Amino acid sequence: MKIKLNFLLCVFLLLPLVLFAQQQIRGKVTESGTGEPVIGASIIEVGASNGTTTDVNGNFSLAVRKNAVIRISFIGFLSQEINTGGRTSFDIVLREDAQSLDEVVVVGYGTQKRTEITGAISSIKGDDLTKLATQRIDQALQGRAAGVLVLNADGAPGGNTVIQIRGVNSILGGSDALIVVDGFQGGDLTSLNPNDIESMEVLKDASATAIYGAKGANGVILIQTKRGRSTKPRISYSADFGVSNVLMGGVKLMNAADYARETNFYNSRNNYDYDPIPIFTDEEITEFERTGGTNWMDVVYRQALTQTHQLSVERKIDNLTFYVSGQYYNQEGVLLASGYDRYSLRANFNSDITNWLKFGLTWYGALETRYGAAFDPNIDPNGNPIYASLNYAPTLPIYDEEGNYSKANPLYGHPTAWNPLASAIEPDSKRQNVINNANLFLDFNILKGLTLRVQGSARLNNALDASYYNTKTYGGYTDNGIGTSTSSFAKNLQNSNILTYKLDIGKHNFQVLGVGEIQYSETFSTKISNKDFIIQETGYYSLGGSNIQKTSSSHNERKLVSFLGKLNYSFDNRYLTSFSLRADGSSVFGRNHKWGYFPAGSLGWRVSEEKFLKGNKLISNLMFRSSFGVTGNQAIGSYQTLSRIAQDSAYPWDGGDGAIVAYTVNSASNPNLKWESTIQRNLGFDIALLKNQLEFTAEVFRKNTTDMLLSRELPLSSGLTSITDNVGSMETTGWEVSFKTNGIRLGNLRWSSSLNLSSSSTIVLDLGTYKFLAYSAGSSGGGVGVPFKYLTVGEPFGQFMGFKYIGLWQEGEEEEAGRYGQRPGNARYEDVNADGKIDFDNDWQVIGNSTPDLILGWSNDFSYKRWNLSFLFQGTIGNDIFNVSRIQRESASTGVSVDRLKRWTYENQNTDIPAVWDSKSGVAYRDAWNATHPDQPYVSTYIFPTSGGNLTSRWLEDGSYIRLKNIQLSYNFPSIQGISNLRLSVSCTNVFTLTKYKGFDPEVSSYTTSAAHYGTDTSSYPQARTVNFALNITL
């Protein structure tokens, strides 16, 4: 009995072994090509719950059932399934995932297999983004995707970028792409931590974007953040240190002695009434020769440090996965006192609660702070340290004899520019932003193939801008201190209810999507703006200590309600089609047009799935795609359709102190205001060769924007200048190609490369009552207060207009020049109708265009054993820039540009810098001319519009450039016990730029708010060259 019992016990104990015929297998996983062990690869038994990961030598062991199938997978490699078939030892070679065709791509409201996509979508992997030294996703996107133009509007830490997909689309509505993070629409890229990004998809054509309806017209960028991927805990730490130096580009300034001589020279020319007294004595000039005066660039710019620390933990435990990361990022600006820092935290949880309910929670919080004096083009340029350092006389010292900051001398040099050092370091300005993003979804698996996702998202922003301009600053000097504090609270809420149904009947695959969605946003801000401070020291911490106090507040809210349906159908993976329709209702539009409808459709033919190509060794994928769709742009402010009466400061109507508040009727109502809509057609084809080692994609598209939101002009006599209305249309056509190699091998060397080229041009078709619309750059930058950028019916978008400068009048051309009242050495302009006058009516013409002919990006990645080298070239070709800041810099009276020394003289005629004639000789010249030409008096016939004398192509430059944007060299150390990955890298950003441009940087757009202003350089914050050292450790 005892034996029996023992036997039974044995049987009982062994039963599982017998029943499941367990066996121990072991093996090693290596990388194809290099033979390096793959660490942390996961090995699981298919259909069971057991699994393991490889150790530091790539070895594993696992107990599996007999004849079990095991799946070996590792991120970035193709997964393999192996039937153990009784074997116990395995040598597994993993091949790198060369853009796996089964890859799933995130699309609007769901995912799709890459091979099933019929729209134009560019994908970027998170890993590619983190290779760059930048901690900004928008900047990392530059040069990475065809058809995507990323402009750094300024080089400031935390500065603005413009992301434009497939050219301009809208004038008033803006051209910035819609950002969607984990299904949550809106938000910006600057504040996100790039290390958290799993993937990024750029949706370009209407079949992809139309399901975002009224927000989709400018393209959509979908971002998916990381989830826990590994059953083994992964703890990663990275640190990055960078050193930045300012890049002067084409800006060259005079030294003090030259400047003093030039100033004396110019002063001496004004000799009509008297011979003027020289401003600088010879002794002073000699002294400047010795000391060199002040180099204001050296004074206000510095070598700046950047550091980043990042820690993340991720794991998959049973039904729960999590990814948690924290980052500290601190970037000093190259301009003194400027900087940006960010603390951010992300927690992503996903869980299968039951087999019919899943949940996911993503939370992202960040605190960002921007420091430093304001320098945007909307502030008074005189107090802008960037502008001041480019225009303040080098003959002035930093401090005067009494130790105070020097002031501009009214007798010479720039009359109003403020001391650059004071402008940079004296303002105390801090712009803080708290970002709180929460995103929760529940996935209900209702029936097989039928799921419902209910998603709720909230983004809460709390911003606090505080600044104090003390009496040593430009504005604070006159006003005895200016303290402001603006706090705003912005709330964005979104609820999306997404019903998805998938059905496969034989070779017919259906996918149906239905969405109901509500988005609501509200902003409330209050501003305190005080002047005339009794105590300077306390600044904005004690705003009450001031004599002049102003407060204001503003509030606006908007709502968007949407319904959407989409059907995808494919037959045998060969013929693919999709249709969608979205209805959007928005509060911001006129009473009569609250709702808009946005349909789209697409067709795809995967030729490589046809019998004649299937299994072809050369062609692994070939697909033709075509799409059509309507998208909208609702980017106008709230309450634009109502007639509003606004407060406009106050005026001392009673006389004496005090004032009464002014209100003014400032808009007319427009109950018919509605969406701007864009119809886009796209044709594309993809081909992949040699097992996807080579990939090529080409697209052509055409976009027609109608009902364009524009300011429709009202008669000035009505007391208003314009009303926002749907007038006008534009058409954009363009093409994109991208070419990719995925891991071509030359022995141990592996090369991956991606080249993308794109081009688009936009024609203005209709502008309502206008024949043209004109844009000026304001008076900032000391240049052009009159319009120079034009939208003209029938002409391309981005035209610059002005007088065409054709060099200087030369010796021997006196007779011809005299007809225009000019002399040799004066500027010469094209007289289009040859009437002997240069005037606005006849000679004003197109002198350039700010749209590039070609946008290019070329990234390369070389690996050799444990070494990796990658670099990225990017650039634009064929765009013009209006260099507004050069006008002031080359001013014959006050400019600091070294080019002034090349002034035209009879000895030096090969130059573009006009002569400066003295007034006495000018009068003598005129009298002599009048004596010999009594029929035609010597009068200048250059009749420029009021203050429009600078609107000439002399200031227009070729903005083409090619830049080695980034180069990085890294080394992966062999794994040591406990450390699965250790990587050291060194990289350099903005390595060199090939360009003829004479400003700081050709990648400029001082005006980011309006596409109409692109290509205007009023000396924005310069770019820097940064060298970074980085360390990554993964446990």
Place this chain on the structure above:
Amino acid sequence: MKTIKYLSRKTTLCILLIFLLSGCELIDLEENPRGVVTADNFFNTPEQVESVLASWGRYTFKPWGRTYGYGPDFERHTDQRGGNLLIQLDYCATFFTKHYNSIKDLNFAIYALQAGQVPVTEDQYNLLMGQLKFLRAWNYFQLVRGWGDIPLLTEEHVPDYFNYQLTRTPVAEVYAQIILDFQEAIKTLPIKWSTDKKGRPTQDAAKALLAKTYLTMATAPLNETSYYAKAADMAKEVMDAGNYSLVQDIDKVFSFETEYGPEMMWSFHANDEYPSTDPRVWTPLDGWSDNAPSIPWANAYPEQPRKGAYLQLYDKNGVHYNTRKRAPGIKKYLYDTKENFEKYFTRINIPIIRYADVLLIFAEAENMSKGGPTQAAVDALNLVIDRSNGHVENFNHPRANIDMWQDEFDLKVLRERNLELCFEHDRWFDMLRKRSILTDVRESVRPNFDERIYLWPIPEAEIRANKNMTQNPGY
């Protein structure tokens, strides 16, 4: 498994139901602005009506009182340096725009007041209406002189104000409206405001501006010479009323003590909180050269106490402008403290109408309407001349007398206007109404003279958006 499915269906249903139920309210897309004022909820109190008077200041002080210093060169060709007499399209478009901006607000307020929308007593009503009409008249007076026939919008257009594309109203009809408005202002404005409202326009200010209107009507372009008598009578009313008088000390004509009388009748106001323009613009000697008086003009200015009072002849170190070889400054506008000047800040007012102007209007109108100078005309002119000479005989700048010819006296009055009212926006309009631009401007710019200059170009934007609008001849 079945339960689960059942449950999940139920859950789904619930969620859909919640969504649909709440949807009814959520789907409401009407806008409900909370921080924005619309025409429906404004102009309901006297204070709200008064805010439009302030809006007049916001719109017009900037072009006339602040950027004027840098902007259009009304006087560049005569009393100031620079200028070329070339008037291009959109010249002075800002002025055109700003006057109509203000007229719009005034019309909305007049409309609301007339419609009984504002709960006011009759006195309050009259005071408000008087000020509104006074300002509207002044705006149109500036416009009609600059541009000639112009669209005339009044409170009658209000309900559909932004949909009109009006044709040009002839100059005479515009003047008729101006006269009506000033007359109503004269009827309703007080002789004197309380001290805390000392800067508001008085009955006499309206009369003075009406006199100026009549005088302008008597000259080009209307040349209705019958209006000389009306101008003289209206000016005489102001003189006889005795509410205003000349400041006898020439150095005190422009000063903080005299900003609101007895000579100053109405001006653009500034104070600590709402300052005037950067004072450096008024002094090439210690500041910039934007607004520099012409040196030949300054050298020709008769030597008398007024020259040193109105022009800054010496820089801050006491060096004469001819020694400094720079243009003199405009001392009229430099009466704020040295400390404020050093801070690039000034609180000075910019005059619009003052008593000296009334005397000169009277002298000119009386002489022209009576066929030659009368004793009253001579006396009025001599009041200004005597003060300019510091009340002593001055051979550089002799008094007028009854024996002068009509033409001779007229020229002397205009010369006196130039000297007395220099840089007060008057010179250009005097040249317009006397059609004397060609003879008055510097010789060097004469080749650029063109008859069209007597009217400024209608701004292009007005022509583009108003299909009934035509451009002035020659542009």
